[in-house]
Amino acid sequence: MSFLFPEEVAQACSLIDKNFKVEYRKNIGQKLLPNEFGYQSVHFTVRLLPEWLSVPSLRNYSAFQAEIQVRTLSQHNWAVAARLLQYNDESFAPPSVQRSFYRVAALLEVVDLELERVHKERKSYKERITADGFDQPLNVDLLEAILAANLPKSHRLDVDDNATLLLDLNRCGVKKGAEVIALIDKHLTQALVNDAMALKAAQAGDTTYEVDPSRLKNGVFYSHVGLMQNILNLEYGVDWRRT
Structure with a gap:
């Protein structure tokens, strides 16, 4: 190995x-x-x-x-x-x-x-993030720390596609950590409602997504990245991906 x-x-x-x-x-x-x-x-x-x-x-x-x-x-x-x-x-x-x-x-x-x-050096940086504050230019490690601190732990994946999410945020003009936190505060409640609806559909077999059965058993559908992409949909509309 x-x-x-x-x-x-x-x-x-x-x-x-x-x-x-x-x-x-x-x-x-x-x-x-x-x-x-x-x-x-x-x-x-x-x-x-x-x-x-x-x-x-x-x-x-x-x-x-x-x-x-x-x-x-x-x-x-x-x-x-x-x-x-x-x-x-x-x-x-x-x-x-x-x-x-x-x-x-x-x-x-x-x-x-x-x-x-x-x-x-990456571990050392991640340990300093909380002390330095989140209002910094976004990078993958800072984004991961913000999501971990502000989204439900039950939705977290050990390995999530934070790099793609960072590109999505840049496309929407979201460049700093404080802006991500503001979006979460504004839309998280509705994003969790959307998660519950997606979970119900997946449990009924009515989904086109590949879903980990253990996550369905634990009552979650979207990962942190999925929740954040929902939040972007709520803020910018579903057409933001075409911009």
Whole structure:
């Protein structure tokens, strides 16, 4: 399994340790010296935990093992390239190629470090948003924070299309956080009425939208982005998308 950020690798390894019986674990990158670049990955050999084997449908899997490899996408790119070129060990490469190969490894490690920097800076920015106030020029992270603070938590999705909503707001001339909050204050009650109507139609099977059954069960139809697009319809009319 591959992840975008190095910290997610550590989180995945922790989950594997907690949820499987680990027979073998090796961090391949630990063998690299400080002045070396190369393949990095965490390899596991695991079995199901005894409590899982007590489940009737899993009882026959006690003898089975599975291998799990955990790394970042950059590390996975290195692994795929090495395998395709048959340079599974860097020493397998001709001397004339080794320098270029190590240079690629160094660049991929820099990619991981810079992505981790972006991830941390974004988290730091999001933590400062509330303290700095919402009346700032809109960006995706500020917009997400405004919606989280001003719309019902029950409608929130872990991953929502805030980037498209930001384009929609720009198209309507909404450029600052305070303007978004003003629209929510003005139209949220009616948007929630529209949500209830859409929910009722979806529960009756009368909708053209693809709907997550768990959301219907929880009594919600629109996500935060959906509610906000409803609010734009109420403020600017349904033809605003054509402008």
